[in-house]
Amino acid sequence: MCLGIPGQIIEITDTKKKLAIVNVGGVKRQINIACIVNENHPPESCIGDWVLVHVGFAMNRINEEEAAETLQILQELAAAQAALSN
Amino acid sequence: MCLGIPGQIIEITDTKKKLAIVNVGGVKRQINIACIVNENHPPESCIGDWVLVHVGFAMNRINEEEAAETLQILQELAAAQAALSN
Amino acid sequence: MPQNPLFQNIGKNRAKKVRDKYINLTHGSGGKAMRDLINDVFVSTFDNPLLNSLEDQATVNFASLIQHGNKLAFTTDSYVVDPLFFPGSDIGELAINGTVNDLAVSGAKPLYLTCSVILEEGLPVETLRRVVKSMQTAATKAGVQIVTGDTKVVHRGAADKLFINTAGIGVIPDGVNISSKNIQPGDVVIINGELGNHGAAILIARGELALESNIESDCQPLNDLIANILNVCPHINAMRDATRGGLATVLNEFAISANVGIRIHEAAIPVQEKVKGVCEILGLDPLYLANEGKLVLIVKREYADEVLSVMKSHPAGKNSCVIGEVIDVPAEIVLLNAGFGAERILDMLVGEQLPRIC
Amino acid sequence: MPQNPLFQNIGKNRAKKVRDKYINLTHGSGGKAMRDLINDVFVSTFDNPLLNSLEDQATVNFASLIQHGNKLAFTTDSYVVDPLFFPGSDIGELAINGTVNDLAVSGAKPLYLTCSVILEEGLPVETLRRVVKSMQTAATKAGVQIVTGDTKVVHRGAADKLFINTAGIGVIPDGVNISSKNIQPGDVVIINGELGNHGAAILIARGELALESNIESDCQPLNDLIANILNVCPHINAMRDATRGGLATVLNEFAISANVGIRIHEAAIPVQEKVKGVCEILGLDPLYLANEGKLVLIVKREYADEVLSVMKSHPAGKNSCVIGEVIDVPAEIVLLNAGFGAERILDMLVGEQLPRIC
Amino acid sequence: MKFVDEYREPQKAEILLIEIEKISKTLNKHVKIMEVCGGHTHSIFKYGIEEVLPNNIELIHGPGCPVCVMPRGKLDDAISIAKHNNVILTTFGDTMRVPGSKLSLLQAKAEGADIRMVYSPLDSLKIAKENPDKEIVFFGIGFETTAPSTAFTILQAAAENINNFSMFCNHVLVIPALKALLDNPDLQLDGFIGPGHVSMVIGCKPYEFISQQYHKPIVISGFEPIDILQSIWMLLKQLTENRCQVESQYTRIVTHEGNQNALKAINEVFEVRDNFEWRGLGNIPNSGLQISDQYAQFDAELKFSTPNNQVADNKACQCGEILKGVLKPWQCKVFGTACTPENPIGTCMVSSEGACAAYYKYGRFAKAFSQLKVDENKVIA
């Protein structure tokens, strides 16, 4: 039920109704972006954004830096493990 | 279009709406008998009547005597023909 | 082997009874519900080794086929009759007999049938069970086995209750060569009984015309009757079951295919009084009404008596009779003799007498 | 012969082109309109001597069959896919390939098919023509002939546009014995390419979920690929096309039928990125998605390399790969190895992934 | 079946044929008899009667098939009503294949219009009650035979207050059509076979103008082969005896006065239109019925706007000449080639009561058959 999937916004189709096209692994669908727009981030500026898609809505933007950091921790662990096993 | 077929009334199903069951060669159907009833011949008295059925209506009663007379003429013709050929 | 008690239950858990009252979309999904439906409704009823292997196809050794003859016959029909159950028969029996008969009229011994159903979401499972049982009863009677099948479920409104397709194979004995191309002027036309019962029964059962009668469909397998005929006379020229389009259609097909004329005699054609009644009321012609157990055969005149006598001694042919003859001209035309010197064309059906009769 | 000029026109008048734009009830009546439809749309397209005789059944000499092997394979499937046309294929091609494949997976050379259609009143005749042409194109490609058929027309609303049933027969070469009962622990599992394309293509084509992608159905005949495989290795243990219910269903059927376990490896299973995308969005699993040109075969490990190499050199097997192995316990269970030591059951489908995909 | 089988016996036909043969010899001239009613045309062909008549007796097939005389524009109107989303058009099966200017009802149904065949107009009321959200329109066609049934249907709808029912009334009247025919100088007829079932409603009296003003004999006839042969014989007798009367062969059904209940219902529900277009015959004054003001709520013409166009017939079509009896079907260029029952160009090719369809279906090669009569292959005498 709480299924969410990352996708990238590639087109804004209706700024008033806040509708955009998202691309998920090559599959496109219109979604609602009301949750992720505000004065600082109007619909037009959403193109290229990675978002988490849930039941036809972009629920949040995905924070690329945070994503990288999370994975970075793993790399560090791997490095430590490698060091240890050497 | 003007197809009509003889059948015999075997049951009165609705005296008010003037509906009856007719039997045509062993097949039964409800028909309307409004065309063949009057004060002298109320619905209840129609059972046993032979009628000509057209698009779900009994259009006229069949006159058995007249029917016999028509065929009688043929018998006479046949008799005459037989007499002649003898 | 692991000792977990749940583990021991696997086998038992796999094949289940269908507990749903109505067919729903999961019964056609390819998953467990479909597997259960197939096992519980179809396989358990049709129950034979060829089917039970549940492969994507049934396989038969040629050795077991060749004992019956030298040619394979192969046919198919879909059945969409409405209503599913009607006096004298039902869609299940029809789906067996129709395909058995299409094989048998080639002279073949019908052997194996397929059963492919299209089910409408919402169909009562009990209805399906009844139909499938009826199929098996008919298959047993006709001496055939249902050896492979398919099940599809479509949304409510995407089909009307239940459609069945059966395909069939049979083997034609050596020396039998039945084909409408064989028909020659001088041959006689024989049928095995009264015409139009099936079409009239369906029409009444449908209820739309509010007619009432106890006319029963003539649905029956013809293979045993035909085997008896071929026993005494392997040289039948042509044979066909008069189904949709009735006798008139079969005769016209024969006349066109063999480039001959055919004359039949109105007074010789048996039609039940009740069927005549339906026809008179509705302005239909019994010669175009569907049958589901009526054989039309064309034989050389010299074999007619022998064929007729074996037919009359079979339950499916008690009322057999000669109804006409093949003539050379007019070619491709069927004539009906009215009895007082008048003849008229009996053409192919134009328009429809009745839809969804088979 | 009479000289009346009208009389000379009979032959010409008998078989006509269909002029109606839409199928109506007379096209299923058994009369002239049906005859015209059959001749103009089906016979003229499928055009082969066995069909053209227009008897109620096709007949074939055993002599011509036996040259191909010693066993007959017989199968049927109905096709109700919605929509009728979808990226990469259509119901017509599907109806040929589906049945060809069900024959081919027994090792049989598919030879003859039937074609039985149920048409909804109002279907554009042009749509039917397109479908029938597509069937013939597919039949030619697969090397099979459509030799007999049936046509039914039902009222608007009693079916959804067009359903097709095809039954098929083929011949299994001597020495080939493919059956899920043959499967033994130690065997390996091979598939011929990416999974789920057909199911995903249909889902998108249906438009209800408003998804857009250029995923194409994988609909293709597998008989030539299989013939090549059998050429180098007649000892294939089991083979099946993974259609409704997907790979997971076939593997579960195998495991149950042979009373073995099967383990597959997630990382080894090819799935297109776009198909993964559809699955992620909708919470579907590509292992349950339908395919229409995907072969699952189980061979002894010693033959795996040889089989794989012949498969990869065939256009229908370019992306073939080993995806798993047969194990002895747990019996009747399929396991999926997630890659980091974790394994889980890959059960049969419960519920439905998608209706009306084939 | 009683009242049917007796009138189909071949032996009886042979007796009458002997008499007809005799009398036609004494007449010693070419006699043209028109059967007015399509029901007769159908029987004549179904039983091959034309073929067994002496060569100097010619049957001319009249305009008495309500389907055949339906102009294309009326079909278009019916289709336009049927195409309304919320309409169910009910109709007799006979009308289904009649070509309008673009489509037939059968084709309109295939394209999505909800069109249902009924056996009786009363069945429409049942459909109306079962579909309260829909408008049920009955496509009323037919002569005086059928008009009472639709009149009673409207009376029933009124009594039961069924508001979602109406009728597209296209009833036509036989008498004005007969007058128009008799006034046509092209057509030389010696007598008429009168329509048995129309007369069952209107009686024999309305035909008296034919004998009195036009001095032609008419015999009202039943529909079985014996009925028709007997009527022909009665007509020939009038001709030899130089009589011209309104006689009835169909006395078992037809009375002099007609059916009073039926006539009353017609008069109550309908009124005569000033003019009505007949296919091929053009406008004939006072020849059609419309729903009277009192029952206007059941008048589909008032409930629905229709294109109401007069649509010219196909150029090749000779239906008008056929319906007037001026041409024989095979004299139409498209008969049996472009125009066949499966793809009719004109209405006379649709119903088996139409002369063209009857010839095509039953007697296409009648002339040819006469050469084939002696046939040694016959297995049944």
Place this chain on the structure above:
Amino acid sequence: MKFVDEYREPQKAEILLIEIEKISKTLNKHVKIMEVCGGHTHSIFKYGIEEVLPNNIELIHGPGCPVCVMPRGKLDDAISIAKHNNVILTTFGDTMRVPGSKLSLLQAKAEGADIRMVYSPLDSLKIAKENPDKEIVFFGIGFETTAPSTAFTILQAAAENINNFSMFCNHVLVIPALKALLDNPDLQLDGFIGPGHVSMVIGCKPYEFISQQYHKPIVISGFEPIDILQSIWMLLKQLTENRCQVESQYTRIVTHEGNQNALKAINEVFEVRDNFEWRGLGNIPNSGLQISDQYAQFDAELKFSTPNNQVADNKACQCGEILKGVLKPWQCKVFGTACTPENPIGTCMVSSEGACAAYYKYGRFAKAFSQLKVDENKVIA
């Protein structure tokens, strides 16, 4: 796929498993971690995570599957609405097989109710516009993750003045359920894996009571196997370090404050119910949402009367104990015998997010498998 594939790589899982192994040894005690969200339960079983964890780490599957916590009475209510002749009930596919007291929606559909699966609640508005004569009712279920989408759908309906749309609102809230769980003395947990997508909406703050009042650690987690393993590792670290904090592993999606637009929409359209019945858990105060007075016109509960019955669960059903984490699925007597995904008795057997279904579907014999790990037949390493 970006942001997906990186979190599924087996090598990364192995790195984390080494760390988890190490840390669980140092902990040297049995640790019970509850994953609250059904999405996590599903991932855990789909990727076999439970199986690869050290023996002293036990995962307890929480009540975070909106389908599983749906009481039978609510299903009955939805079915009773769907059975109205003019209603089209739209719903997420997840609810279709949930058993009500007599039927599931799938079965009600088979019996004729017009029930349509939609991908997004917004799709219901499209259906509403396409079917102006019908009442479209969306069966709204889900936690805070889904509530914004239904709130925006109602706002959109209001903006477009779509009057034939309403919603049967059954949204539930995670925080009150967690409180209820924590207050249950039967349940001894060492920490929580927090629901990633609920937290995407509500942020991390609302969980602070768990660490502050109940002194349990919680790590909000993503749904890929690496996410879950990393979260478990983070939790174990908190435990070894004697911390109890609200941490987030899912920082790429979840912020401290949550999504303000989403929260605003929820607050605008919904209000908290005083009480809401959870399957197995009974009434939990303030745990459900209803449509606020301002949007009452879109409230299906006001448009339709429903039976509104509390229906006791099947006697055999232990779903309550499962949802509370007190029992393991296989401890329920009917697990895998009378209760299977194809014929579920309890809701936990329906959705693959339910613990019973997850065990049955993916891990039914997990214990058995551990004996089979070494297998020489493997063809792929």
